[in-house]
Amino acid sequence: MKIDLLDTLREKNPIAFNISNFVTVQDVANGINALGASPIMSEEQNEAEAMVKMANSITINLGAFTEQQLNQIETVMTFANQYHKPIVVDPVAVGAVQYRLERCNELLAQKQVAVIRGNIGEVAALAGVDWNAKGIDAGEGSSDPVETAKKLANKYHCVVVASGKTDIITNGEAVIRVFNESDLFKLYVGSGDMLSSTIGCFVGVEEDYFEAAQTAVVVFDVAGEVVAKSMSKPLAGSFGPQLIDELHLIDVKTVEKYANFE
Ligand SMILES: Nc1ncnc2c1ncn2[C@@H]1O[C@H](COP(=O)(O)OP(=O)(O)OP(=O)(O)O)[C@@H](O)[C@H]1O
C-alpha cells in the first residue's frame, strides 16, 4: 500500500471539486481542506465545464439531489469523462429509495467513474444483490460483502469501496480489507461523505485508482480510530470536529503505525 501518497497529496494540494449534499457539505469541505486538498463546491450548470477543467478530481455525492441538480451532475460527469478527470460517486441511500437507484444506475451506465464508495447496502443495491438497506444506513443482509463489491466493480469497470466495520476495496479482482474502525463513525452522519471525498482527493494525485482508494481508506479510518481512542468521553458530537483535526495532524508515520489491513 502506498501510504506515502499522503505526502504527495499535501505537496500537490489538489483541487477537489465536490458536488455535496446540504447535510454534510461543511464537514466535507473542512475535512479535506484540513487533510491537504483544496475543496470547491458548485451546483451551477453554467460553470460545470470551468469547474471540471480546473479540478484534479470530482466527487459526486447523491445524498439529496433535486431534478435540476441531477442535470448539472450529468453535465459535470460528461465533461469529466471528456477531460479525463477521475470521478468518485457516493450513492447515498440507493438501497432504500428506488428513484435514487434508477438515477444512479443510469449515470453509471452512461459515464465512466473511477470509484464508487458506499456502505454495503448501497453497494449491494447497485450490484443487484439482495440486501435490506435502511435509509442512509447499510441495514442487514446475508450476501457475501466481498463478492458483492467485486460484482459491482466488474459491472461498472471501476474500483468499489464498500465501507462498514471492515472496509472492502476492490478493482473486481484484487481485494484489500481495512480493519481500523470506531463505533463513533456510525454516530457521526458526515463520516461516509467525508470518506468518499477523501477518496476523491487521492484519485486526484494518483492515477492508479485502486491504490489511491486504499490509501484514502486507511488514512481516514486510522484518523477516526486515533481520535476515538484519545477521547475521555467518546461522544458523537465532538467526534466530528476532532476527526477534522486529526485529518490535519495525521502523518505517514502514524498511519503506518496503526494501519490494519490485508
Ligand atoms: N459498524 C462500524 N463500526 C466501525 N466503523 C464503521 C462501521 N460502519 C462504518 N464504519 C466506518 O465509518 C466510515 C463511514 O462508513 P459508513 O459505512 O458508515 O458510510 P455511510 O453509511 O455512507 O455513512 P454516512 O451515514 O455518514 O453517509 C468508514 O470509515 C467506516 O470504516
Ligand SMILES: Cc1ncsc1CCO
Ligand atoms: C442524512 C442525510 N440525508 C440525505 S444525505 C444525508 C447525509 C449522509 O449522507
Ligand SMILES: [Mg+2]
Ligand atoms: Mg453515506
